[in-house]
Every structure is written in structure tokens, then in C-alpha cells.
Amino acid sequence: MPELPEVETIVRQCRPRLVGRRIAAFNSAWPRGCRPSVAHVRRNIVGRLVHAVSRRGKFIVLELDDGGHLLIHLRMSGRFEWLDGGNGRPRHVRAAWGLDDGNRLLFCDARKFGRITYTRDLAGATADLGPEPLERCFTAARLGHLLRHRRRQLKPLLLDQTVIAGLGNIYTDEALFRAGLHPLTRSDTLRPAQIRRLHQAIRSVLRLAIRNHGTTLDWIYPGGWMQRRLMVYGRTGEPCRRCRTAIVALRVGQRGTHICPKCQRRGEE
Numbered sequence: 001m002p003e004l005p006e007v008e009t010i011v012r013q014c015r016p017r018l019v020g021r022r023i024a025a026f027n028s029a030w031p032r033g034c035r036p037s038v039a040h041v042r043r044n045i046v047g048r049l050v051h052a053v054s055r056r057g058k059f060i061v062l063e064l065d066d067g068g069h070l071l072i073h074l075r076m077s078g079r080f081e082w083l084d085g086g087n088g089r090p091r092h093v094r095a096a097w098g099l100d101d102g103n104r105l106l107f108c109d110a111r112k113f114g115r116i117t118y119t120r121d122l123a124g125a126t127a128d129l130g131p132e133p134l135e136r137c138f139t140a141a142r143l144g145h146l147l148r149h150r151r152r153q154l155k156p157l158l159l160d161q162t163v164i165a166g167l168g169n170i171y172t173d174e175a176l177f178r179a180g181l182h183p184l185t186r187s188d189t190l191r192p193a194q195i196r197r198l199h200q201a202i203r204s205v206l207r208l209a210i211r212n213h214g215t216t217l218d219w220i221y222p223g224g225w226m227q228r229r230l231m232v233y234g235r236t237g238e239p240c241r242r243c244r245t246a247i248v249a250l251r252v253g254q255r256g257t258h259i260c261p262k263c264q265r266r267g268e269e
């Protein structure tokens with residue numbers, strides 16, 4: 001599933017092709033994927049100029065010239081494809097935007113968990129999302145506040161989009177390793193130095209991943225190089241890059257979780 005760095009990469013790639021373009025057509029043969037409905041989305045976006053393309057958590061956000069917004073969540077297997085002749089006939093097309101320059105942007109999604117939502121109230125539509133971890137206001141003090149007021153294990157807490165927006169399974173595991181923290185550690189037991197390390201680890205791993213255009217593990221998200229820089233995620237049985245101990249896979253709240261059992265001990269500094 002694409003996480004913050006992958007969604008940020010997609011946003012940066014499609015921004016120059018979308019901003020300033022007028023939406024000439026919208027079609028979807030996938031009623032469940034469009035909120036509130038395909039007809040409502042079409043009625044409200046066709047004829048509008050794309051003013052800006054940005055990201056909020058794992059959502060791609062298209063801001064239209066009349067103040068409306070289109071939120072696109074890729075979920076498990078969603079991806080954008082441009083239909084410009086070179087890529088044959090993409091599979092699993094669920095929705096298509098026609099632009100005034102003749103280009104067509106396709107939303108392809110094999111597993112159909114993706115969502116396209118039109119809203120006139122962006123703040124309301126994203127009210128449940130926690131802070132953006134790369135924004136300036138996301139300080140170590142703010143993270144400390146979020147951790148102390150919840151008595152939860154670190155891994156499920158960091159995955160919770162209402163606590164921090166944008167982290168998923170890959171970057172949660174990577175941040176916890178870089179901070180030297182075990183994923184089952186309870187959030188209200190962290191010492192100030194550990195909170196500062198976790199804060200630093202979250203931000204640095206996300207920045208590194210964006211510089212590497214995200215992580216490519218399968219055909220769903222192509223073009224990233226971050227998989228070469230991962231320390232624990234997907235490396236079960238391989239030696240830790242710091243101490244050579246074999247990386248171990250655990251299940252934490254139904255999620256596959258990767259740790260170095262030596263570098264990430266429970267209840268230790």
C-alpha cells in the first residue's frame with residue numbers, strides 16, 4: 001500500500017501535467033469507488049480548472065478553481081496511469097479524467113479498495129487525520145504529547161492515521177528500527193530522549209524515502225529505489241545492517257512487523 005513517500009512522489013509527478021488544465025470529462029464504471037456518486041463527481045468537476053495538486057496523509061488532493069476538492073486514496077492497489085499512446089491498454093481501469101490538452105489520466109485499481117471523493121469541505125473531509133509528520137508544527141514535543149496521552153503499543157499507534165497521517169507498515173517499521181524502539185513498547189513509557197529519537201527517525205526516514213521516490217516492492221508502485229535502503233522491512237532472516245543479527249518478523253495487531261531483536265529491545269534505551 002502506498003504510504004506518505006509514495007503518494008508524495010505521485011503528487012510531484014502528476015502536478016505539472018494537471019495544474020492549470022481544465023477537466024473535460026470524467027467517467028467511472030465503478031460506482032462504489034466514487035463518493036458521493038459518479039454522477040455527483042462528474043457534475044462538480046467537469047469544466048473546472050485544476051488549481052493545485054497536493055497531499056494530505058495518504059490522500060492525493062486536487063484543488064479545483066471553484067473551491068471544490070477531489071480526494072483520491074489509492075489504498076491497496078490503486079495507481080495513476082497516463083494514457084498517452086505509449087503504454088498500450090492499461091488494465092483494471094476504474095475511472096478516467098479527460099483533460100483539455102487531450103491527455104487522459106486513468107485510475108487503475110486491481111483490488112478496488114481505492115476511493116475518489118468529491119467534497120466542498122476539505123477541512124471536514126480530512127478532520128480525522130492527525131498531523132503531517134514533515135510539517136514544521138510536528139515537533140518532538142507534539143509527538144511526545146500524542147504518545148503520552150495514549151497508552152498503546154507503538155506500532156499500532158503510529159499506524160493510526162488519526163494520530164499521525166501518512167505512516168504505513170513499511171515506514172513505521174523503519175522508523176522504530178532507526179529509533180531503536182521495540183514495536184510493542186507502550187507509548188506512555190517513553191523517556192524524553194526516546195521521543196526525540198523517534199521524532200527524528202520518523203522525519204528522516206520519510207525524507208530519505210521521498211528522495212528515493214518511495215519503495216517499489218511489486219508492480220503496483222513502480223519507479224522507487226527506497227527498497228535498497230530499507231533496514232528491516234521485508235528483510236526477515238537477513239542480517240541487520242548495524243549488528244548483523246538476523247531480522248525477525250512478528251505479528252503486531254494483524255500486521256507483519258520487522259525488527260532487529262538486538263537493536264530493538266523492549267524497555268531498553
Ligand SMILES: [Zn+2]
Pocket residue numbers: 240241242243244245260261262263264
Ligand atoms: Zn541490529
